[in-house]
Amino acid sequence: MPLSPGPFTGRTVSGLAQDLREGRTSAAELAKQALDAVAELDPHLNAFVTVDPEGALAAALRADEELAGGTDRGPLHGIPVGVKDLIDVASLPASMGSRHFAGHVPAADAECVTRLRRAGAVVVGKTTTHEFAYGPTGDRSAGGPSRNPHDPARMSGGSSGGSAAAVAAGMVPLALGTDTGGSVRIPAALCGIAGFKPAFGAIPTGGVFPLSRSFDHVGVLAADERDCLAAYGCLASTRPFEGERQVRVAWLDPAELFAGDPRVVDAVRGVSGAQDEVRLPSGVAEALQETYTVIQSCEAAAVHASRMVHAPELFDPEVRERLRVAGELPGWRYVQAVERRVELGSVVAALFAHHDVVALPTVPITAPPLQQREGELDGRAFLVRAALLALTSPWNVAGLPALTVPAGTVDGLPVGLQLVCRPGQEPLLFEAAALRATSAA
């Protein structure tokens, strides 16, 4: 049974911004609503690991004073935000979802949090992450799994599962996440909200605990793509061009990447707005997945090598076993993968030769039950982790901006449409999302 909607359900950041400026609400009131919603709903969802009522209320009062005094910091001014627990917020615990960092309190904000505060946003608390962000299921974390608001017995997806659950449940209108292979887009899709992974490097990763430095991205989660765009505009180092033209969208048949649930694929294709179809050349899907796995595994094993020697018992057993296997991959495969990544960049770029945006499902299945590791489709067994990552990780390999937006439901569970573009073409990406919204509405 779905939970009762939180105070931000059905409200957008832009709508809240208008309400704030026209006196219909205050930042303090929004912060209180968020804190009350967390108190009421979070026992069912475990989206938050730390809540900061004093800090949030103080920041909200400052935001109100500034607005009253004529200082307007823009679209996020006074907006309550959740921050993934992998991202440093000064004076709040940052556990990384792991017992290794129990009691760890960073002294300084991550660069993206600094930018969030500079934009006037109000940090409500820290959201659940899969341990060290090393898993797309979101159900292995020192503080327990985050849960899907559409069915708390199911996964939120991960690793930014708490951020997705918090927004989807209406506890906050906006949250920060990180995305190494899909960790923003996967939980956003499974929870029925929007999530945006920008181009590689577009939002700085300083103060964010690394998973795989070649692929780590900071991203944003919100109810719809316009809110993601507003937040992105406040966080990004550079601005994309502002020109607009008719966006050309091509459907990418996901079958070569993963043979998913045909009901999911059909539902997504129906709202994709695609006029044409493009295909990956033969062998490229495997090369993208191999490249992703090898680079991510070696880099994650490097990050955790010392912990694996000195305190392996503090890891979640599944995460530990993955790190053990990752630690055995030989270096020459990493070297070859780094070289292949460069070659794949040109292959992927060719998908955009005649189109601005490539559309495909974000995740080829709906949210599995918590802790499920194998599933079955048409009598064929599949690994849940592979299914969750199959359609998102290629765009981390290529470093391309990728957005997921809600695309209806299958069996009452949300599915997501993923839209991908080249760096610098982000306005067309959001335009394509808006077209979908129009046609799907």
Place this chain on the structure above:
Amino acid sequence: MPLSPGPFTGRTVSGLAQDLREGRTSAAELAKQALDAVAELDPHLNAFVTVDPEGALAAALRADEELAGGTDRGPLHGIPVGVKDLIDVASLPASMGSRHFAGHVPAADAECVTRLRRAGAVVVGKTTTHEFAYGPTGDRSAGGPSRNPHDPARMSGGSSGGSAAAVAAGMVPLALGTDTGGSVRIPAALCGIAGFKPAFGAIPTGGVFPLSRSFDHVGVLAADERDCLAAYGCLASTRPFEGERQVRVAWLDPAELFAGDPRVVDAVRGVSGAQDEVRLPSGVAEALQETYTVIQSCEAAAVHASRMVHAPELFDPEVRERLRVAGELPGWRYVQAVERRVELGSVVAALFAHHDVVALPTVPITAPPLQQREGELDGRAFLVRAALLALTSPWNVAGLPALTVPAGTVDGLPVGLQLVCRPGQEPLLFEAAALRATSAA
């Protein structure tokens, strides 16, 4: 017993250039002298794997015609040159010192050979390389070891052993080599000539068979440092600044990198021209060597992974065993080494805080007998390969320009003074070398 000196012994590139322009010799005569010397001396030294009499004479005649017609291509115009067999020369076999490439004939010149020809140089032939440049001893090559002109029972050093032996024996006045951990400087020092490894990337590596892409450099070998500078000027993509000032030279005690032969260290220090001393901070020597070994091993294993699966029997057994071990290094160590390399860059840069040039021995021992793999110094055993590489490979990790110049003999065998500077400071490096020449003369 040393061999009789070849026709270019005691002659410099600049002297030959003057002779050419003043009619005392011709490019054709120089080419014939080189070809005759190879025919006479090379059976004792195995410096060349391929000689190209027709190509060399044709190129020499063109060079003479151009000079006669008023086209002067500069300091290398008409100069005979040997090219390491790892570097593509169009229409000449390129064996890489390996049976894997028996009969392989590249269609095009490597970029550095194109530049060499554009400068008017005359390619005489291809010089022996340690198999795939994977060894500093120079004595494992499909066509047999190159030998040291000062004692043909001893190593030339490697991997550019043929280039060093050819110049040291006076067969050619100039040769190209490659240097991944010391492969230009080590054989130059052991054979008693000059060798220059420029800054990383200063000479393009296109058309050069890779050993370890992060560390591979093209370099030059000649009788003295002025000839290296002249050749470097024709091959480099950019020119260093031209300003001159009093060069500040600091001695770097090599003991932390390798406890070498004290007679070698004393001989080199005596001619170093150093006014001060600098030291590596504690732990840095080990970190430099670990970083070099891990990155080089993983990258070499990546280059040869397919050959190790499909035709391992074609490798020299020692090279194969090294590749096997290199292939087992885990990827996370490579990832950590790449990160550490960046940190070490700052540490090494600090050596130059108050000095322009750092001086140390090039190799801490004299040339060992061919095939020797372990030696003894003061009752302590050492590995020959480690000894040869110990003082040169740190500058490949840092990507710094490094020059070796003759620094006398110990027991009748040559020793080299190594001079290192920051990129852009090359003129000071050569000035420091000239000061040594003055004081040593």
